[in-house]
Amino acid sequence: MSLSFYDTLAREKRAFVPADPDRVTLYVCGVTVYSYAHIGNARPAVVFDLAFRLLRHIFGEDHVLYARNITDVDDKINQAALDQGVDISAITTKFAEIYQADVAALGCLPPTFEPRATAHIPQMTAMISALIERGHAYQADGHVLFDTQSFPDYGKLSGRSLDDLLAGARVEVADYKRHPADFVLWKPAKPGEPSWQSPFGAGRPGWHIECSAMIETVLGLPIDIHGGGHDLIFPHHENEIAQGRCAHDGADYARVWMHNGFLTQSAEKMSKSIGNIRTIHDLLAEAPGEALRWALLSAHYRAPLEWNPELIAQSKRALDRLYGVLQRWPAAPEAWPAQVPEAVLDALEDDLATPRALAELFALARIAETAPTEAEKLAASASLLAAGRLMGFFNQTPLAWFSGGSDADFTAKVEALISERAQARQSKNWAEADRIRAELTALNVEVLDSATGVSWRLKG
């Protein structure tokens, strides 16, 4: 199986061949840092982290460049700063750090680059100037607007025409626009707002221009893959293509467009404006990051995923099962690093078919438990470890997983009780053994007797 991805623009799955296999480029729209990111924001972070890991596996760690931006210019940031009486940088610094820690806890590798909008204002104004020079942008009422009618391919990504947009317009259109779909590249600052000097007056950039400017600066055009949430297809990515191509006389912008589906709750999109969100931060207090990652990858990335407590519980149980295998059949040093099994790679290379990849993990677990020889069991366990690690799982020892953050005192207490119980069992004092087990159960500890010894785990 060769690597293929579904391309939103082509509307089909296509073989993925990077422009330069020594320099594969991936850009993903990150978050606007004005408050805690919700678990829906984590889906693209995790999905494209998986893509990043897969590309590194295929093309080599040093041959993949991954940029995930941080938007730190925005109305909501301004509002938050105003509400709290602080500088916008206080807001953006705080929530950018929280976001980075949160997604790291979900097993996401640090991207190669995390460019910030405020660090690329000159590149944005240069791009806007290029658009004006080429007749693709115009100034009106203090704004600079992109002239959508100057770009014949406008609407191709989202499958709509300028006429459709006229017909479907639901909102008041600013009268200074030549066409309702024209979008802002630069807007004048209101009093008190952060602003930057530019050839078009003091102001700040529109939302779309930042990604185009940062892509060009950090990765160079065209990039191989541009990713983001499904809701960014229109207008954000449509506008990126328009400005990105027009600034360079129609040159290619991104070779593949990938979009992840939404998280839903009661079948409804999880969204801050609806208010039905769960923050990553809060969820991490309730469940291990790996379990949340498992949950996010349990459905195919383009499908909607219903988010609920049962999903998290099931994900944790799935990892319990696999960590149990790793604990019982610890991969021998000589068996590690093991090859990632073909079946797992096949699944991932087929447009990140994670449900199939996860099913293959269970198949490896079954082999590890049932193979006739210990060598085969250990080999299967090593493969499981390799496959899981490729996907960003098994970042801790089984012991650490099952004892889930227990402190030394607690562990010592549990070990002492288990030792007492072992003595009771040896003298066949079953009543005492069961009493001690009940005591452990009360501590939320589950005891697992086996031929080779006793282990324990915290119950979910």
Place this chain on the structure above:
RNA sequence: GGCCUGAUGGCGGAGUGGUGACGCAGCGGACUGCAAAUCCGUCCACCCCGGUUCGAUUCCGGGUCAGGCCUCCA
């Protein structure tokens, strides 16, 4: 109104023109002092109506329902 997705068993979620993935839960059994973990077995599905076909859950048409974008949005 325009554009666009999707509807699979108790739950999550793949896939396929004909032997009904995988996981969780349930049930029966093995193992165990008893459990747990593990193993073996097992119950349960393809929204509705037409069409194509020897045969459709899978292809085509229509319908119903749900959801998304068109405004900030992962």
